[in-house]
Amino acid sequence: MALLEVNGLNKSFGGLQAVDNASLTVEEGRTHAIIGPNGAGKSTFLNLVIGNLEADSGTVLFQGDSLLGLRPHQVNQKGVVRVFQSPQIYPEMTLLENTTISALAKRDGTFVMNFFQHPRRRKECVATAEQALDSVNLLHLADEEAINLSYGDKRRLELAICLSQKPKLLLLDEPTAGMSQQETQSTIDLLKKLSKDEDMTQVVIEHDMHVVFSLAEHLTVLHQGGVISDGTPEEVKNDPKVIEAYLGGVEEL
Amino acid sequence: MKFFTTDSDAREWVIMIVAGLFFLSLQWFLPLIGGYADLAKLMLVFAILVLGFDLFVGLTGYLSFGHAIFWGCGAYVAGFILANLTSNALVAILIAAVIVTIIAFLVGLITLRRQGIYFSILTLAFGEMFFFLAIAPLTKWTNGDNGYTGAEDVHINIFGWPLEHGNLYYFLVFMAVLCLFLARQIRRSPYGLMLRAIKSNETRLTYTGIDIFKYKVMAFTISGCFGAIAGALFLIHEKFVPVESLRWTTSGEVVIMAVIGGVGTLFGPMIGAGIVLYLENVLSGETGQWLLILGAIFMSFVIFLPGGVMDIPRRLMKLGRGNKQNGQSDQNGQGS
Numbered sequence: 144m145a146l147l148e149v150n151g152l153n154k155s156f157g158g159l160q161a162v163d164n165a166s167l168t169v170e171e172g173r174t175h176a177i178i179g180p181n182g183a184g185k186s187t188f189l190n191l192v193i194g195n196l197e198a199d200s201g202t203v204l205f206q207g208d209s210l211l212g213l214r215p216h217q218v219n220q221k222g223v224v225r226v227f228q229s230p231q232i233y234p235e236m237t238l239l240e241n242t243t244i245s246a247l248a249k250r251d252g253t254f255v256m257n258f259f260q261h262p263r264r265r266k267e268c269v270a271t272a273e274q275a276l277d278s279v280n281l282l283h284l285a286d287e288e289a290i291n292l293s294y295g296d297k298r299r300l301e302l303a304i305c306l307s308q309k310p311k312l313l314l315l316d317e318p319t320a321g322m323s324q325q326e327t328q329s330t331i332d333l334l335k336k337l338s339k340d341e342d343m344t345q346v347v348i349e350h351d352m353h354v355v356f357s358l359a360e361h362l363t364v365l366h367q368g369g370v371i372s373d374g375t376p377e378e379v380k381n382d383p384k385v386i387e388a389y390l391g392g393v394e395e396l
Numbered sequence: 397m398k399f400f401t402t403d404s405d406a407r408e409w410v411i412m413i414v415a416g417l418f419f420l421s422l423q424w425f426l427p428l429i430g431g432y433a434d435l436a437k438l439m440l441v442f443a444i445l446v447l448g449f450d451l452f453v454g455l456t457g458y459l460s461f462g463h464a465i466f467w468g469c470g471a472y473v474a475g476f477i478l479a480n481l482t483s484n485a486l487v488a489i490l491i492a493a494v495i496v497t498i499i500a501f502l503v504g505l506i507t508l509r510r511q512g513i514y515f516s517i518l519t520l521a522f523g524e525m526f527f528f529l530a531i532a533p534l535t536k537w538t539n540g541d542n543g544y545t546g547a548e549d550v551h552i553n554i555f556g557w558p559l560e561h562g563n564l565y566y567f568l569v570f571m572a573v574l575c576l577f578l579a580r581q582i583r584r585s586p587y588g589l590m591l592r593a594i595k596s597n598e599t600r601l602t603y604t605g606i607d608i609f610k611y612k613v614m615a616f617t618i619s620g621c622f623g624a625i626a627g628a629l630f631l632i633h634e635k636f637v638p639v640e641s642l643r644w645t646t647s648g649e650v651v652i653m654a655v656i657g658g659v660g661t662l663f664g665p666m667i668g669a670g671i672v673l674y675l676e677n678v679l680s681g682e683t684g685q686w687l688l689i690l691g692a693i694f695m696s697f698v699i700f701l702p703g704g705v706m707d708i709p710r711r712l713m714k715l716g717r718g719n720k721q722n723g724q725s726d727q728n729g730q731g732s
């Protein structure tokens with residue numbers, strides 16, 4: 144079943160057509176990668192889906208409901224959670240507080256509940272938060288301030304923040320950018336594990352071909368705002384249009 | 397030691413008792429250092445105002461320059477009630493709090509749509525608006541430049557218990573502890589956690605499914621309510637409202653008090669209020685240049701101790717530990 148369906152999405156900034164009639168379908172439980180050269184419109188595409196930018200035309204359906212016109216926090220409450228390219232965490236707070244915030248927000252996105260919260264429900268949220276920290280192997284640092292973490296750990300913490308919301312769809316914007324080889328590999332393993340164990344649907348935007356081909360079960364290639372290829376990694380790799388437009392002269396991947 | 401570093405209900409009670417005893421001791425302790433007993437009352441009143449200010453500014457990180465609105469309006473409304481309706485202080489405080497809470501909600505709805513410096517400027521503009529309203533168009537009720545004197549002859553009481561001298565002092569101590577308790581409970585709640593998250597990273601919080609605008613308006617409204625209670629208590633204490641209480645200078649004074657005490661610590665700003673009032677009242681008797689001295693103190697706090705008075709114990713502890721560690725490493729150096 145399709146979890147996310149995007150049809151004929153358009154967005155232009157002045158004279159620049161950033162996203163041009165882009166369509167894609169994300170199946171439930173799959174890891175779907177969106178690739179393309181710099182300026183292909185990947186990030187704009189993500190911003191349109193998440194409600195950060197307003198689309199000129201097109202439809203975005205999540206579980207059959209339209210996401211267009213919703214504000215970012217409303218999109219989040221439907222279960223679509225975004226991981227940013229530069230880690231967005233709460234630097235002055237402890238790791239556990241970082242994840243507890245999103246666990247609380249998920250359970251009681253409504254405002255009244257957070258004001259008069261029952262202690263027992265709060266404990267449940269803290270348990271969820273600890274579980275999320277554990278899944279990214281940061282539980283032993285739970286009482287540290289987030290600002291003291293290394294860059295790679297900050298990104299993993301952000302992932303934990305998102306995981307403690309138990310997302311239906313996880314959108315990752317270059318999850319391994321700026322990481323060392325070792326950190327990249329552990330992130331890949333972690334994402335694979337989440338996809339397998341929790342059957343979590345992931346959309347990954349990525350540059351690094353190694354990461355893309357070790358993660359993705361389905362690929363969409365964007366070029367100058369439009370979709371030029373869509374299919375399994377094997378199909379895309381052998382698509383002449385992709386080789387010409389994006390992969391240039393590189394024969395071997 | 398663990399008891400004081402981990403959050404628990406028992407710790408809250410201990411803090412409340414200590415704070416209450418501290419507030420009570422002011423009346424004996426102040427005259428010893430050149431103050432007078434009435435100054436203690438004024439300190440408690442201002443402490444509540446600055447506490448409310450810190451509940452919004454310290455947690456969300458938005459700098460409000462309009463807290464004089466709540467303070468001034470609270471005092472005026474309480475004055476009208478006491479002069480015209482009843483001499484029961486509790487009723488006056490309650491009605492003032494309700495009316496000013498509504499005002500705070502409306503002001504918050506408009507000003508909180510902007511962020512950073514624009515928000516500060518908007519609150520400042522609103523403050524000036526209320527000040528000039530009180531001076532000219534509403535002179536009939538506020539008595540304009542001369543200040544409100546309508547409640548001067550009222551025998552203020554709580555259900556017959558006269559609220560004067562010592563009684564008033566104990567009542568103020570009770571109110572200050574109650575407000576501190578409420579403020580700390582708000583900070584401990586999930587709601588307080590969200591407010592701190594607003595200060596830390598608004599983007600993340602928005603993409604975590606929180607409508608931060610609602611949270612900010614709520615915090616601003618609660619803060620306004622604290623300001624109104626303080627304003628009403630000020631009227632009960634002074635039986636007079638100078639029109640300057642609505643002016644931006646009052647808002648500025650609140651900011652100075654909070655910074656000296658330590659923004660975000662809730663108890664610190666209450667101490668800061670005491671320090672500033674002490675300097676204002678005692679120092680001004682000694683020298684005409686007290687404003688200059690206050691300015692210098694404020695500046696040195698911002699530069700050398702941005703965490704305020706409440707940061708001093710932590711710094712001293714760190715200093716002590718640092719010396720110890722240095723000593724150890726020296727010994728190690730000699731050994732190897």
